[in-house]
Amino acid sequence: MAFSKITLFYAGNSRGKTTLAAIFRSLASGDAKLITERRRLSATQAPHVVLNASIPYIFQNGQWSSLYPDLVVFDDAFVAENVCSGVEIGAEHRQNLHELILGAQGVTLNATLQGHVAKIEQHNKTLKTKADAIPSTQLGSLTVDAFCALKAKADVAALIQQAERSLAAARSAETVSQQSGFSQLALPAFDRLAIEALLARDLPTLDAAAAMRVQAHLSTLGGGGESWVGQGMGLVPSASEGTDYEVCPFCAQDLDGSSVMEAYRTYFSESYADLKASIDRGIAGLARSHGNDAPAAFERAVRVAIQRRDFWKNFVEVPELNIDTAAIARTWNKAREIVLTALNAKKAAPLDAVTLTSADLLALDEYESATSGIVTISDALLAVNPKIALVKEQAASANVTTLAADLAKLKSTEARHSSATNLLCQAYMDEKAAKKITEGLRDTARGALDVYRTAIFPAYETAINAYLVKFNAGFRLGSVTSVNNRSGSSCSYNVLINNVAVAITGNDGDPCFKNTLSAGDRNTLALAFFFASLDQDPQLSQKVVVIDDPMTSLDEHRSLTTVQETGRLLNRVEQVVVLSHSKPFLCAIWQEADKTSRAALKIIRNGTGSVLDTWDVNQDSITEHDKRHAAVSAYIRSQQGTNERAVAAALRPILECYTRVAYPAVFQPGSLLGPFINTCNQRKGTPSEILSESNIIELRDLLDYGNKFHHDTNAAWETEQINDQELLNFCERTLKFTSRS
Structure with missing residues (x-):
């Protein structure tokens, strides 16, 4: 039998509607169990199903030849999976509902996110292993x-x-x-230029012949002769007083005729005396600078320097101090003896030039090298003193x-x-870098999912509540949100009854989902979930929607809305299939459908089984109308035969329902029109403006009138006087306001 754009199936209970719905669900998901578990108890052969569409879909040997994933089915299984099992809501229901709300796009986003989360968990395990491989003894407190x-x-x-x-x-x-710093170390120097000059010094005014004559004469006088003659030369001036010639102080004779007197005058002049004095000073200076106490003082200074170095090397970089004081003493003593010997020789013969031998000069060179080495060591030690001062300063504070x-x-x-630890750390850091990349992917995926959730969950909540309003349910949903937990993401929500939040689960005796909602309420909620999920499906136009007995446990007053919503699906989906045991319900859909694109079938008994047959719907058609809108519309048309107070009371709910659908992001479920109007006023004239000023004024006027006929805004609502012209005016204005696009 051929299906059409909308195909209706009528069947009594136990005739096979549920089996047919299960076949459609299996064709969409590929779950063979949905068919095999419904096998007839007396059947001798395995289930075999053939559906002809653009291609044949055959179920045989426990599997389908092809799947049709664009089939969407509302049935008892949908309720049990996404809403509740009986009267209980479990974690699996909230998880399934979460995926239902997300839709295919959101499920893909969530799966991507969970994949990254799982990979991060593996990174964490690997990081712990690699961290444990790094020796704890090297970490210290880090x-x-x-x-x-x-x-x-x-x-x-x-x-x-x-x-x-x-x-x-x-x-x-x-x-x-x-502790003190370093003092200067030094060896006294030999002024070699001065010493050599002194040893070579003579009297330039005394020629060699005269000097020889004086020395020859003095040699005849024996020891001390030179000193005796030198003293006598100093007495000549006093002996010559009163004469016009020089007189010998010893013999009073005239000295003008003496052959050696001129030589004596030069020989015993002041220059000679100064030469002798210079020689004496040189010997005295040598004794002062290089005497026996000087080496001992130097050795003491070296010992002190060594002691200070041994102390300060623990706190600052100090150069090595290798000084062989014994070797220096030997070199020093040798040089001192050479100079002293030369000076004594000069003193013995002041006019004789004394020359140092090459061996003498080499010994002096060795000593000068020693003094230079000591200067270098001393300078290096003195250079440490600023560092020592800094160490002292820093140590003090x-x-x-x-x-x-x-x-x-x-x-x-x-x-x-x-080298070894560097490899371990590099491995750890590489893993951290890999984890960071994965965390970036996770954050990106979470951001994409959050953006999607931010848009989809409030819209879904608004859509659900809009359908609950349409179905005239006595409750609404609040706080429809996505919740992340260790087992994955799930959906959380509250049931609002008279604006009081009722938890979906609760302790025994507390109000909750299972003890506040009737079977009809639960089925109404499931149907609202289903229609709302269809609204969020971006691929809705490609879907074939199967609805199995939506009127189960529904009150009669919700039948019209179900019919209307089913009819609206026709222009939005590929095809609609409705199965029901309620002829009035199916007839209402039939009458609203396009006559050229509808088909009706029935499932009837055939022996011990069931078969499909054509159904003549026209024989069973009936119609119903939305009471509230019908009442207001009827009043506008005739103003007679209508309960005016009921009409007046219907105006505010009509406004609320319109506002919730038109402005879901601002007018959340459970909100009131008064605060909504205040929000509109606050946003007036801004980029986020909701209503124009004229529309705000109109909505305020309509609300003020409607509030007169509700107990929460008017204690005397039951006795509020009604003027028929005023009521007519507000009815027309309300329908006009809510019919705006």
């Missing part, structure tokens, strides 16, 4: 992340040494403050705990960048 993040330092060994010294200085701050922490961090840095 976390693995902080340890691996330590930057390499090229001079870490030197920095560790300096940190150890700073810490040691801080711990010995009092001793450090009392240092924080031992901080310095110890700095040292530990440096040691951790050194350990972190050792």
